[in-house]
Amino acid sequence: MARLDDGWCAALDRASMRCTIYEQRPWICREFEMGSYECKEERAA
Numbered sequence: 001m002a003r004l005d006d007g008w009c010a011a012l013d014r015a016s017m018r019c020t021i022y023e024q025r026p027w028i029c030r031e032f033e034m035g036s037y038e039c040k041e042e043r044a045a
């Protein structure tokens, strides 16, 4: 996914923290496991 200058995904609605293309989101987003090690690393950054 395209990222903005600050590294956040361009498809994220920051007001709601929801994906604006959820039904069409890329495969990598579908594979990303909520609460996984990678998820916690990203949230901590």
Ligand code: SF4
Binding pocket: 001, 009, 010, 011, 012, 013, 018, 019, 020, 021, 022, 025, 026, 029
């Ligand atoms: S699910 Fe994927 S496309 Fe949607 S906001 Fe998150 S990173 Fe971006």
